[in-house]
Amino acid sequence: MDLDRLFREESGRILASLIRLVGDFDRAEEAMQEAFAVAAERWPAEGEPARPRSWIIGTARHKALDRLRRERIFASKAPLLVETGARVSDASGAEAPDELPDDRLRLVFTCSHPALPLEARVALTLHTLGGLTTEEIARAFVVPQPTMAQRLVRAKRKIRDAGIPYRVPSRAELPERLEGVLATLYLVFNEGYAATAGDSLVRRDLSVEAIRLARLVVELLPGAREARGLLALMLLTDSRRDARTDARGDLVLLEEQDRRRWDSAAIAEGLALLPGALSGAPPGPYAVEAAIAALHARAASAAETDWRQIAALYGTLQRVRPSPVVALNRAVAVAMAAGPEAGLPLVEELEREGALAGYHLLSAAKADLLRRLGRHAEAAASYREALVLAGNGPERRFLSRRLEEAERAASSAPIAAP
């Protein structure tokens, strides 16, 4: 039995139950580590138990109890507040069961509790559910290890001191709390998706981890259609990962990507989730975004993309979760469906509204529309603006190239006759 693999695959599940049994994140973690250490010693010699996970939980539970007794705080200090009879031994004196079906859900929701700062939610989720070490998480988010360690310490301290309960939210609370969980997972996914070839392996693995955790949420909450929507969105987006950058690490536009390099298994899984995600009205925002991603995934080539449907879906998204960025994406889709002359007024309206001031993609989009309309001098001006605002390397290289092309086209364009 590969203990490393058991840890990697099951530590989240083990911890979820132990936290409930022991009443404290740190104690549960310590006890689990000790149990794994004992397993490393005994299993090679004695052979591995029939049910390894149960063995670990049982052993860890006893170690935690021993420690609690030794510290003589068994009866006094209030441990993590756990709902109904799930403590180490409940009122009747009967032992609480080692594993309850809801344990992982308890952990999922507690890690994403709104009382915890966003960064802490991400770190705690990856650490407890994902089994990532502090160091791995620190490297993934390009943050010094002590900073990440502090983040985790503070989060666990707040859970204890403020009385954050270890429970699955009630039916009434569920939609809002689930939103928090999904937002955490989406953040993790985006961090991983933004990773480039030069980044550490762990950074790129974040997307994989986010997808795994989203799958878990879908499994544990089969009725949560937005969880399905998020998972579909992640799968469909991630399917393009190998085609997004070229050998140099430069950005490859969606319309120029080699679609044969798209992950067809991920696309199939994402598409299969879509009907369930889109069930019910109004559709959830993740489901709508997934539907848009699906339209790209389904098109055998860029030319076959159903831009009219995409534009319509952005319109739906604008109603369901309005934002200036969504409005911009809609403008771009409208331009693809009905021509740049249809999209330009929408982009100019957004410019006038000012909500996207400083957003380089607004200038870049405007530049692209002007380019397609043959208005090269104006396009160049917008590309220059976008360059001033753009952040990362691949994007800057792309915009510089476009700027050069626009300037060349502008200087060779015939001057209008007076």
Add this chain to the structure above:
Amino acid sequence: MEYLLLIYSNEKAWSAMARPELDAIYGEYHALTESLKASGTYKGGNPLQATSTATTVRVRGGKTLATDGPFAETKEQLGGYYLVDARDLDEALAIAARIPSARMGSIEVRPIQRM
């Protein structure tokens, strides 16, 4: 666990409210208090007079300095509090959300230090 629910809202907006609106809100507060008492959660609570009645005391280098006004000028001012005994943070947060001022102001939920 005991929690202090600190009720912050904009005093100017409060004083600009018409009588009937004000009465309705006080009615809501009364109902909430009764409800918390009935459930055994209520440990205390009071509305505070406006910050114009506040005086702030500091002792520095042995000298007592008393100044007019709240400890700091803020956009929202402390207007009242509830002290509750709740099962956990989630219950305290749910109570905070029922406080009328939560709709136009902010409720800070702080656990009482256990000694």
